[in-house]
Amino acid sequence: MAVNVNRFLFTRILGHFPQQEMTLAFAYGSGVFKQIGNTNPDNMIDFVFAVDDPVSWHRKNMDRNPSHYSALRFLGPKGITVVQDRFGAGVYYNTLVRCEKRLIKYGVVSTSTLKSDLIHWDTLYLGGRLHKPVEIIKRTSDTKLFNAMRQNQWNALYTSLLMLPEQISEEYLFKCIAGLSYSGDFRMVFGEDKNKVHNIVKGNMTEFRKYYKRMLESTEHIYWNKKKRRIEQDRSPACLYSHMEQLPSNLKNEVVRLSGIKHSDVQEVFTILAREKACTDLVKQGVKNIVKSSTKTQSIKGIFTAGLSKTYVYSMKKLTKMWKGGKQQKQSKSS
Template identity: 40%
Template sequence: MLTRGNVKPLYYRILSKFPPNFSLCFAYGSGVKQQIGYESLSSPSSTKNVHRTTTSSSDNKKPAMLDLMFVVENPHQWHSQNISQNPCHYSFMRQLGGNCIARFQENYAARVYCNTLIPIKDEKNIMIKYGVISTKDLVEDLLDWRDLYVAGRLQKPVEIVREPNSSKVQSAMHLNLQSAVHSALLLLPKEFSEFDFYCTITSLSYNGDFRMIFGENKNKVQNIVKPQIENFRSLYGPVLDLFKSSLEYSLMGDEYAVKWKQDKAALVILQHLNQLPKWPIRRIVREWNYGRYRSDTEDVLRAIACSPRYQEIVKKSFSDIVWQSSIKQSIKNIPTAGFKKSLAYSWSKALKTFNL
């Protein structure tokens, strides 16, 4: 496992092997941020900070792949250069050229193009998976949650390898976190723990993901949150300051013992509903109007804020988005990775299910 001291040089060496014209790059997942049961590049090997209630230990941790996301202004140009520079990263689709790959990336599923199981030359035992998304599609997902694919990843602690060079992207990343807080507060009861809060945020992009049925550890959400409480606090601390009028919380002490309290008045629920991104609101309205006289958005949200079923309806709106995008993107990843790599990657995911 690599130590904190040589993580950044590793990123520098990896990025030097790719075309430089990208506007943001972040690393995410179990290979980067500590998860119970996996080694990561940025966390100590000791599990002394992990609660003893877990069954995992440092002795049975598995090596994890390094996941990267490149955000590019011009996918056609970037893929063309990358095919020339790294042709072995691509499946047979490289024969179609950068323009065709860019169209495939931007017009289907979550608008991400993925290359997986890529060994890094001159880096012993380093394997990466990387996705490519355009800047405009990233901003749209962060603001509207059409797919909750990249937006979901950025609701959890990640390693920013290259800072965004656009204030529009920075603003969208911040608004994505605000939307995650509004969503979590809608789904949580009047009293809850800090741990419950971060687990609810993390689950936004996992509930509904078909891979959670077969291919992911059933305790994945808790395994992400438990060792990363401090990282979640750093990420959401500035955002939570905006919610002080309706939320009593503390970022100090035991995240299990300290109870947070929120105002659950219908007016506050309505405020949270109004602050949700566009696509969840669309699904909420459609769900409420099903079999009823069709009402406009404002009337529907007012009615839902007073309904005892509001949490069920809100949760379904998120899970429907995640279900659809996860299936479509997984199907899309088959031709981008190639059959052999797709099979190998799926098999490695399946092994997680059985803890093998």
């Protein structure tokens, strides 16, 4: 269920930023969608802007909104773009920005970087955000980007099916999907609410059903009982092999590497793993490895892109949420 936010607010906020090079804009997070235990209507709103020409976009944005940038603004638009593209997950965030009487955070990513992450899961940083329902503010007319967004959802579904048993609830599946981008994220140990995935899914079951409805209806080897909210899947070697073949290339490479099977033919490795039903743990670990690498470097980059004072304030907000989440978990266990 979406948070009670005026939909015109997103459009007004978007109007503060350069539009010409922007191919896609979406909002996400607790400031947009309801999360159990975190329904403050004044939560910061998170945005991502995909732009075709980051140098041009940052030049215009720095002219229009210079105060949004940390001291890195002295690098100029080319320098900012180098930081954006070469470090972390290819995203440049400006955080704790006051806009239309709300606090916002916005990340800028090149359209090509976004496409690659959606298709191949290079970092899963933005791909993971688009596994969950988001509020599209500026819809892309780029067919390749639209197809990459759909492919990313398929990637999430096949990956999750490989990680799950034969019979599961809808909620369990959606928690697995939503949790992919948090798997291996060091911030889930220190800095994030431990109930985050549960709170996201539990508060937005209707949105998740809509988001994955067509895929659940059309995916082979599974049966979706809509009345009972249950899903059954075939985990025979043939089906496991078929699902592994659909994995994004970076995850495929991780699974093969982790398997330790010395064989030049990826298909042969998958055949062995499917026959022995040994793929589940390898897929889980592969996802963790991809996420672990990107979140650490992106978080370090965030200290510089936000500046020390904003980093301190932002970290305190995160720690407060983590403390409240831990308290909520203890209360639910004791009741």
